[in-house]
Amino acid sequence: MAKEAEPAIKVEKLTKRYGNLLAVDDISFNVRQGELFALLGPNGAGKTTTVEIIDTIRTPTSGKVTLLGMDVTKKKHDIVPHIGVLPQGFSSFDRITVRETLQYYSRLFCCMNIDIDGLVELVDLKDKAKELYKNLSGGLKQRLGIAIALVNDPEVLFLDEPTTGLDPRARREVWKVLLGLKKKGKTVFLTTHYMEEAELLADTVAIISKGKIITMGSPEALIESNANYLVLTLKPVDEKAVEIVRKMNYEPVHDNHKDITVRVEHTDDVQKILNAIKDAGYPLHSMDVRKPNLEEVFLKLTSAVLRKSKDPAGEVTE
């Protein structure tokens, strides 16, 4: 078993090809024990392939993955009892109830003493325990999937896009469960393309694009190091105010709600813009200045990779 100081997951030079398609391109990273690690990326970036190699569903083309000190390609049967997996697009037997499904999976792990009621309560499915799987809503199905991933009390939990396709309320319900697991000290490996999810839940975020990890760190550190600007949002009474900002050599974005969004480098710039609008005689309804969020960092980095791949000789300018 892995020592305390050892990472729970160690990925070294991992590559996966499907014929001519290079899905994962020589990536390396570690996941510490007890942390919630989020792998962020656009669709087709290689998130699911990466997580499915680590959680033993797929085999790598090359590279080495060690999970709890064991090689995933050689020790699948030793690893499986220690991990819980919610695969992407999770589904279960339609005509089996919530409780029966949990009993079934606990029997597969031969965990006869598992507290099924405790698990049902953990994911807040007590009222639905006797409901057939097919009658559950999307959010409830995902919560059951998480409960299934916990039947063997795993040391490491893999959740592949657990909130995709859920409405905002259902997503928040899943987040609540994940925060509970984090408090319990479980190592959680999460893949998602929801930035706010990663920002809210993750200790470490790795952004993957076109099979490569382009940056990695805590959400705060990523924002700090990749986005040294402020976002100024103005709601002027007169739309002509946008022209004033444009003439000052900024690049304002004028959206459908008549808001003007401007990226500025310093608080001095904010003052300058406010003064110019005031001097022109355009009053403001409201204004807001904030730091950029992870989504903006993500868009900046992934679009830079996209541009670079289209023009391999070109430099990343942002």
Next chain:
Amino acid sequence: MNPRVVGANLVVRIKSFYREKSTMFFMIAFPIILILVFGALFMNQDNMNFDLCVQDLDQTDSSARLVKTLEIDGKFKVIKIDATISATQYARDNKLNLILTIPKDYEGSFLQRVALNDPDASVTLTYLYDPSSISVSMKMQILNSVFAGINQKMSGKPPFIRSAETSILARKYRFIEFFIPGIIAMSVMTLSLFGTVNVNTELRQKGVIRKLSTTPITRTDWILSNILYQFILAVLSTMAMLVVSYAVFNVSLQINAWLPVFIVLDVFAFVGIGMILTRFAKEAESAAAAANAISFPMMFLSGSFFPLEMMPGFMQAVARILPLYYVNEGLRASMVFNDHMAALRYSAIIGVFAAVVFILGIIATKWEEGQ
């Protein structure tokens, strides 16, 4: 292999089946409806009559009595052939598949046996037959059982044999009795084939198999529980069919150890084919279409519904290459004719086939996403 895991999987499959009422209907009620409908349709066609050409070279009272016995006990429609012509030529000219020849000294041997009690006296009846014809074996089976009855009668064996002999002699080959083994074979085939294809492709498409591959359940556990599940369904379905057949049509069938043997072989053969189809079909729909493409022609061409004699010659030849034919004929040999040797022969053929496709099915079953 972990029995607890296999058991857990079996319970889930049985519960899913029990809760899916439309599947229940098609798997259990449908074959029963077929039996009731066909049974009622052919109720009046009570006796199966086969034509039998007989060349009586003896032309005596004894040989005439033998011919009469064949008509009564074997339910044959006897066509007498002139004793002076060549039977072989006659069979060729008239495209006959079987001519029974009674030798010239039949009455002499018969009297020697009966009047003089000479146990060595015997007579050899010749089956002049076309080995490429499938229905000929059925006729020969009936002839054998009639002759076995006559032999038993002449040798004066103890009464228990006499009663068995009587039941054979009194045997009426009703259409429904040919039909039921065929329907059992067909329903076990469809249960096993569609059960495997539908469940496996659906679970694979929905990602349940992917999830299961991250648990300790192995491919062996999964296949074993599937086989057990299909076997339980096949036994339930067969029992339901037999109960209805006995209750409604008062059939007379031999239920012996061959019945479970053929059910097991039928299950293995078609679960094997199902596993192969699951591997190569991309989606549930195409797998079901492939299963239909295999099972439908098999149902009609392998003699499940009708004795093959009713079919044209080339279709009879096609039947011989179909696995279901051997289950049909094996079940008929054991349940209708009580012919253990024939049942053994058919079980050996379908057994080899089942073993081959089942092994291929295991190899084809994809458990991990792999490369």
